[in-house]
Amino acid sequence: MKSLSSLLAKTELSPRLVGMLAVLAAIWIGFDLVTDGLFVTPRNLYNLSVQTASVAVMATGMVFVIVMRHIDLSVGSLLGVLAMVMGVVQTQVLPSWLGFENPATWMLTLAAGLLLGLAIGGLQGYVIGFLGVPAFIVTLGGLLVWRGAAWWVTQGQTVAPLDSRFVLLGGGPGGTLGATWSWVAGGLAMAAALLAMARSRRGRRKHGFPLRPLWAEALVAGLLVAAIAGTVLVLDAYEVPQRAAERIWQTRGLGPLPEGYVMVHGLAISVVIVVVIAIVMTVVGRSTRFGRYVYATGGNPDAAQLAGIDTRLLTVKVFALMGALCAVSAAIASARLQSAANDLGTLDELRVIAAAVIGGTSLAGGVGTIYGAIIGALVMQSLQSGMAMVGVTASLQSIVIGVVLVLAVFVDQLYRRGREE
Amino acid sequence: MAEGPTPLVEMRGIEVAFGGVKAVDGVSLDLYAGEVVGLLGHNGAGKSTLIKVLSGAVPARAGEILIDGAAVRIASPQDARRHRIETIYQTLALADNLNAAANLFLGRELTTPTGLLDEERMEAETRRILARLNRNFDRFSTPVRSLSGGQRQSIAIARAVHFDARILIMDEPTAALGVQETAMVAELVRQLKAEGIGIFLISHDIHDVFDLSDRVTVLKNGRLVGTRRVAETTQDEVLAMIIQGEPPSSSRHPREGGDP
Numbered sequence: 001m002k003s004l005s006s007l008l009a010k011t012e013l014s015p016r017l018v019g020m021l022a023v024l025a026a027i028w029i030g031f032d033l034v035t036d037g038l039f040v041t042p043r044n045l046y047n048l049s050v051q052t053a054s055v056a057v058m059a060t061g062m063v064f065v066i067v068m069r070h071i072d073l074s075v076g077s078l079l080g081v082l083a084m085v086m087g088v089v090q091t092q093v094l095p096s097w098l099g100f101e102n103p104a105t106w107m108l109t110l111a112a113g114l115l116l117g118l119a120i121g122g123l124q125g126y127v128i129g130f131l132g133v134p135a136f137i138v139t140l141g142g143l144l145v146w147r148g149a150a151w152w153v154t155q156g157q158t159v160a161p162l163d164s165r166f167v168l169l170g171g172g173p174g175g176t177l178g179a180t181w182s183w184v185a186g187g188l189a190m191a192a193a194l195l196a197m198a199r200s201r202r203g204r205r206k207h208g209f210p211l212r213p214l215w216a217e218a219l220v221a222g223l224l225v226a227a228i229a230g231t232v233l234v235l236d237a238y239e240v241p242q243r244a245a246e247r248i249w250q251t252r253g254l255g256p257l258p259e260g261y262v263m264v265h266g267l268a269i270s271v272v273i274v275v276v277i278a279i280v281m282t283v284v285g286r287s288t289r290f291g292r293y294v295y296a297t298g299g300n301p302d303a304a305q306l307a308g309i310d311t312r313l314l315t316v317k318v319f320a321l322m323g324a325l326c327a328v329s330a331a332i333a334s335a336r337l338q339s340a341a342n343d344l345g346t347l348d349e350l351r352v353i354a355a356a357v358i359g360g361t362s363l364a365g366g367v368g369t370i371y372g373a374i375i376g377a378l379v380m381q382s383l384q385s386g387m388a389m390v391g392v393t394a395s396l397q398s399i400v401i402g403v404v405l406v407l408a409v410f411v412d413q414l415y416r417r418g419r420e421e
Numbered sequence: 422m423a424e425g426p427t428p429l430v431e432m433r434g435i436e437v438a439f440g441g442v443k444a445v446d447g448v449s450l451d452l453y454a455g456e457v458v459g460l461l462g463h464n465g466a467g468k469s470t471l472i473k474v475l476s477g478a479v480p481a482r483a484g485e486i487l488i489d490g491a492a493v494r495i496a497s498p499q500d501a502r503r504h505r506i507e508t509i510y511q512t513l514a515l516a517d518n519l520n521a522a523a524n525l526f527l528g529r530e531l532t533t534p535t536g537l538l539d540e541e542r543m544e545a546e547t548r549r550i551l552a553r554l555n556r557n558f559d560r561f562s563t564p565v566r567s568l569s570g571g572q573r574q575s576i577a578i579a580r581a582v583h584f585d586a587r588i589l590i591m592d593e594p595t596a597a598l599g600v601q602e603t604a605m606v607a608e609l610v611r612q613l614k615a616e617g618i619g620i621f622l623i624s625h626d627i628h629d630v631f632d633l634s635d636r637v638t639v640l641k642n643g644r645l646v647g648t649r650r651v652a653e654t655t656q657d658e659v660l661a662m663i664i665q666g667e668p669p670s671s672s673r674h675p676r677e678g679g680d681p
């Protein structure tokens with residue numbers, strides 16, 4: 001046992017990451033046994049990935065917010081109002097200039113949503129950072145204000161149908177990369193991961209720092225490549241039904257479906273968005289001044305200030321970033337449902353906070369990882385989908401998830417205490 | 422008055438109040454290049470508050486600061502850094518969740534040409550600097566939370582001396598250090614002094630202060646009691662100033678041992 005953990009230490013893989021992946025695996029295998037093999041299927045894992053996307057995107061931003069010792073209770077409502085505004089922009093505002101189904105509509109809609117999200121988040125951040133009102137209160141107010149505003153956008157009317165290109169962001173029919181492009185995306189991800197590892201090793205060798213043993217390096221690289229390849233393989237194994245495939249083929253202007261051709265889903269566009277955002281947010285958090293200051297401020301606000309960091313402006317930026325990520329999630333969520341309703345995102349603030357916290361983000365500030373939050377979101381969604389599949393009632397589902405949240409934080413604290421001694 | 426060179430720093434009539442309490446009450450003092458001035462006083466005398474005015478961490482209600490004879494405004498830690506004032510705070514001011522290099526370069530990170538943090542270069546520099554202060558230090562990738570008090574203090578000292586300070590403020594820099602490390606800091610102070618840096622040194626160890634300082638200034642209850650040249654006073658006189666808040670009556674004859 002001891003030698004195993006010392007071997008693990010040599011790989012420099014975070015024990016917390018290993019632990020979280022083990023929990024996720026246990027949940028998947030458990031539900032698979034209970035449902036007689038219905039859980040770990042390409043179809044269900046595909047659905048799981050698409051259902052997790054919206055919360056996962058917001059959870060990456062929530063990590064920064066919580067690391068800075070703040071909280072954002074308004075993200076669900078913000079998602080609602082942004083989805084409504086984007087719905088109106090793409091179905092009423094833009095068509096009056098560009099006509100319906102213009103290829104630029106989805107981009108302009110998304111840009112408008114991002115700008116509004118930045119502005120609303122920045123406004124909340126200003127009140128928190130410069131006027132000194134606690135984030136809990138400001139965003140609790142925001143939770144009410146933006147949910148109300150979501151209703152006002154259309155006086156409560158649901159906006160549908162949405163622009164046909166915008167809808168692809170949700171990963172519905174046609175909104176996937178298919179077999180070939182999924183492999184291209186997976187290959188790019190592998191190349192990027194291996195390159196980053198090689199660069200880091202070269203840098204450390206140049207300065208004569210201790211290196212991890214080559215076998216550990218190879219093991220980590222192998223695991224990464226296997227994980228990416230496995231994901232693509234599984235999602236490529238989920239076939240699109242013949243009828244739907246014919247329709248997609250036609251709308252893309254490719255004529256009739258060739259004889260014997262089997263169309264597969266592959267990575268959903270929303271999942272690609274999650275992966276790209278996760279990589280960008282990880283780089284921002286670890287390798288930019290902005291990210292360094294977010295973590296430093298969370299660790300010791302006074303020290304950050306004495307080091308010349310403008311923590312008030314930093315607060316504005318972090319909440320503005322959170323707002324922009326809410327816009328991305330709003331696009332994914334409304335696109336998946338192919339409509340925007342004013343109750344979209346209700347209770348998402350709790351899912352997002354829970355994802356970040358289950359993923360190891362400490363409410364005391366200064367500690368949290370992007371990959372943790374995404375795995376946390378996946379754990380939550382797996383539990384929810386699995387229980388629904390088994391036929392657990394909604395009320396029991398929320399009881400279980402609530403208990404899991406508390407348990408996760410408790411175990412995490414035990415682990416932290418164990419490490420400090 | 423026969424004027425010598427202009428002081429590096431002059432603080433005049435500094436006043437700081439927290440609520441109704443005057444933590445610093447009309448204190449004036451100066452510091453020359455290549456000089457060490459020791460600040461002494463009981464707990465709560467106002468030493469840390471006074472030097473925080475100079476480092477931009479605490480706003481003064483009244484008074485002025487001159488650097489090289491010119492009045493300057495120090496309203497933030499950034500202003501102080503611009504005037505090349507570096508501070509080792511009594512609380513160390515470290516972000517506990519970050520490692521040694523991240524703390525050392527906090528606010529002044531080295532970046533690669535692409536604008537990303539250059540972790541390797543920062544770690545290399547950190548190893549080089551810390552080797553001068555604490556030969557046994559080897560925990561570069563752990564968060565400073567899990568380091569010992571002395572190791573943390575070494576990092577705070579390294580940070581203050583690395584960035585070409587002209588004015589160095591050391592608030593109890595050796596409180597947590599072992600004998601060997603304390604000796605290394607003393608050596609460092611002498612070296613920096615020889616390079617022409619002006620140093621304010623706060624310590625409760627009166628022997629250390631006498632050992633390293635050219636002059637000592639005593640505060641009590643936020644007020645200036647007096648300033649003495651170390652060469653012209655005794656530890657007894659200074660102790661009396663700290664405790665009674667005024668020079669002892671016998672201090673008309675400071676060189677008591679030398680009296681005929």
Ligand SMILES: Nc1ncnc2c1ncn2[C@@H]1O[C@H](COP(=O)(O)OP(=O)(O)OP(=O)(O)O)[C@@H](O)[C@H]1O
Pocket residue numbers: 439442443444462463464465466467468469470471511
């Ligand atoms: N942030 C603050 N808010 C309120 N009062 C403060 C604050 N900082 C210091 N004080 C008060 O100002 C006075 C001077 O404190 P200061 O820290 O300058 O003392 P010191 O001489 O450095 O003491 P020590 O030797 O214990 O470090 C004390 O009475 C203290 O209670």
Ligand SMILES: [Mg+2]
Pocket residue numbers: 468469470511592
């Ligand atoms: Mg003090």
